[in-house]
Amino acid sequence: MNEILRYILEYKEAIFIIILSIFLGIEVISHVPSVLHTPLMSGANAIHGVVIIGAIIVMGHADNPVAMILGFIAVVLGTLNVVGGFVVTDRMLEMFKKKKKQQ
Amino acid sequence: MKTIQTLTKTFEFSPYISILEISYILASVLFILGLKKLSHPDTARNGNLWAAAGMGLAILFTILFHKIKMDDGSYHGIHNIGWIVAALVIGTVTGWLAAKKVKMTAMPQMVSLFNGMGGACAALISMMEFPRMQEHLAGAGATTMLNGEALAILLGLMIGGVSFAGSMIAFGKLDERIGDIRNPLLRYVNLTFLVVLLAFVVFVMFKAPVAGENWMIYLLAGLALIYGVTFVMPIGGADMPVVISLLNSFTGVAAAMGGFLYNNQAMLTGGILVGSSGTILTILMCKAMNRSLLNVIVGAFGGSAGGSAQEGEKTVKEISLSDAAVLLSYSQKVLVVPGYGLAVAQAQHLCHELENLLASKGVELKYGIHPVAGRMPGHMNVLLAEADVAYEKLQEMEDANNEMTNTDVVIVVGANDVVNPAAEEDPSSPIYGMPVIKVWEAKSTIIMKRSMAKGYAAIENNLFFMPKSRMLFGDAKATLQKLVAEIKNL
Numbered sequence: 001m002n003e004i005l006r007y008i009l010e011y012k013e014a015i016f017i018i019i020l021s022i023f024l025g026i027e028v029i030s031h032v033p034s035v036l037h038t039p040l041m042s043g044a045n046a047i048h049g050v051v052i053i054g055a056i057i058v059m060g061h062a063d064n065p066v067a068m069i070l071g072f073i074a075v076v077l078g079t080l081n082v083v084g085g086f087v088v089t090d091r092m093l094e095m096f097k098k099k100k101k102q103q
Numbered sequence: 104m105k106t107i108q109t110l111t112k113t114f115e116f117s118p119y120i121s122i123l124e125i126s127y128i129l130a131s132v133l134f135i136l137g138l139k140k141l142s143h144p145d146t147a148r149n150g151n152l153w154a155a156a157g158m159g160l161a162i163l164f165t166i167l168f169h170k171i172k173m174d175d176g177s178y179h180g181i182h183n184i185g186w187i188v189a190a191l192v193i194g195t196v197t198g199w200l201a202a203k204k205v206k207m208t209a210m211p212q213m214v215s216l217f218n219g220m221g222g223a224c225a226a227l228i229s230m231m232e233f234p235r236m237q238e239h240l241a242g243a244g245a246t247t248m249l250n251g252e253a254l255a256i257l258l259g260l261m262i263g264g265v266s267f268a269g270s271m272i273a274f275g276k277l278d279e280r281i282g283d284i285r286n287p288l289l290r291y292v293n294l295t296f297l298v299v300l301l302a303f304v305v306f307v308m309f310k311a312p313v314a315g316e317n318w319m320i321y322l323l324a325g326l327a328l329i330y331g332v333t334f335v336m337p338i339g340g341a342d343m344p345v346v347i348s349l350l351n352s353f354t355g356v357a358a359a360m361g362g363f364l365y366n367n368q369a370m371l372t373g374g375i376l377v378g379s380s381g382t383i384l385t386i387l388m389c390k391a392m393n394r395s396l397l398n399v400i401v402g403a404f405g406g407s408a409g410g411s412a413q414e415g416e417k418t419v420k421e422i423s424l425s426d427a428a429v430l431l432s433y434s435q436k437v438l439v440v441p442g443y444g445l446a447v448a449q450a451q452h453l454c455h456e457l458e459n460l461l462a463s464k465g466v467e468l469k470y471g472i473h474p475v476a477g478r479m480p481g482h483m484n485v486l487l488a489e490a491d492v493a494y495e496k497l498q499e500m501e502d503a504n505n506e507m508t509n510t511d512v513v514i515v516v517g518a519n520d521v522v523n524p525a526a527e528e529d530p531s532s533p534i535y536g537m538p539v540i541k542v543w544e545a546k547s548t549i550i551m552k553r554s555m556a557k558g559y560a561a562i563e564n565n566l567f568f569m570p571k572s573r574m575l576f577g578d579a580k581a582t583l584q585k586l587v588a589e590i591k592n593l
Contacts, residue, residue: 011251021376021379025376025379025381037391040147043141044352047355048374049158049221050161050370056169060166061171070227075194076197077194081217083199084201086154086155086158088214089141092210093148095485
């Protein structure tokens with residue numbers, strides 16, 4: 001029991017962020033119209049590309065060839081996720097926007 | 104280089120506190136606002152840009168300011184910057200080109216592909232951090248690996264691996280390179296696999312750390328990949344959007360694990376935000392199909408359902424192009440119900456042409472959009488918007504259904520399951536209860552179809568045999584082209 005309490009204390013900031021973010025995530029998108037499901041999924045897909053920061057950190061401290069190669073791949077994949085995700089989302093939303101102007 | 108280094112120095116308040124923390128707070132705020140804006144049609148595009156700006160900020164500042172504490176207590180910045188920038192450039196160029204070149208119809212599989220990349224990235228990070236952590240713990244004389252860091256590494260690998268493998272299978276299915284394997288036994292295999300996977304994570308955590316002994320991490324990676332494949336394999340292609348959305352939230356959680364590991368707030372908020380909003384989005388999508396998430400995952404769809412097919416010859420009535428042309432020209436209200444067949448045939452532009460042509464004859468043409476028409480919710484709206492169809496011409500399902508009895512002709516173009524009366528009439532049908540567009544209530548219905556093949560859910564459609572239904576066989580684009588020509592000749 002003491003062990004568990006100690007862990008909670010040790011990670012309490014992270015736990016706070018996690019809990020608040022969960023509620024925030026639910027709150028932010030719970031009233032989205034179904035037309036936007038696809039772009040929203042795609043946008044969220046790009047946001048989790050934030051994992052690239054982890055890849056940069058690992059790569060930034062890689063000191064052997066194996067870690068270098070894996071890190072390099074990780075950064076490339078993460079960038080694909082971020083850039084591809086945002087660009088695809090933008091392309092989808094561009095279609096909606098164009099319509100609005102013509103009206 | 105030197106000037107950059109001196110410049111960055113001025114933003115470092117102490118060896119390990121710098122402007123980086125502030126940039127992460129800003130990035131988190133931008134993610135939240137971006138997501139918020141993304142959920143309203145008017146602000147969606149801006150929202151996407153805001154989130155992208157947050158991401159760019161976080162990446163740039165991480166490269167410039169991130170410090171890691173070494174064992175001797177000193178702080179080191181990011182090394183290998185040349186390689187990192189090279190990887191960023193390769194990823195950016197490839198991702199940009201892929202995203203720009205992909206056809207609008209292939210959008211869903213593209214999202215799946217990018218999602219898989221993120222999952223793989225998270226898994227790779229864990230694979231690199233595990234040996235380091237183990238060496239560290241062994242050096243400190245720990246007897247088990249029972250701590251938050253190890254848990255974050257192992258879960259990051261597991262979830263990331265499942266997400267990567269699953270996304271690749273989903274990609275293959277949407278691209279129609281991989282078929283479905285519908286074996287009821289597979290669900291028990293899956294369940295067993297999941298238990299084994301979780302048990303293995305617990306096992307590793309209770310193991311004493313031994314520096315250099317890393318077979319567990321490779322085994323875990325392998326298991327996660329296999330589970331990802333067997334998890335998605337039995338789920339029908341029609342349910343892939345839901346699966347992608349679910350895997351999307353998985354990757355979010357995997358990214359958050361990384362944030363936990365590095366005590367990195369941007370990764371933590373970004374990841375969890377996607378994890379929770381992705382879960383809600385998945386549930387919303389299931390609701391639009393009137394099914395539960397469990398029902399989708401266990402895969403009760405398709406295959407065995409033949410219960411409604413009464414024996415006996417059922418015949419369909421065909422309609423000739425000229426008859427169809429006459430019928431359309433002399434009606435007042437026409438409704439087009441587009442499905443994925445329209446998207447595949449790239450016939451959305453011809454639909455718009457037909458709409459203009461009929462408008463010149465005083466016929467009002469609208470589009471009835473089912474929420475899950477196409478391969479993803481909202482997919483059809485995007486495709487029609489691409490073909491310059493005006494917003495107000497697109498009717499949501501409820502509005503279309505309300506006006507159905509006043510509609511003279513409905514043209515179903517490449518849609519099947521979303522107009523299946525079995526959803527209302529046949530309790531034994533797997534799609535029973537799913538809201539559908541009630542095209543059979545219109546005065547007459549023309550169904551454009553390539554053949555009598557079943558729809559994506561692989562179930563019979565009684566609509567084709569109804570007295571008011573007429574079939575117009577052929578490729579959607581070719582048929583529409585001929586129809587437009589025919590109407591012009593009238």
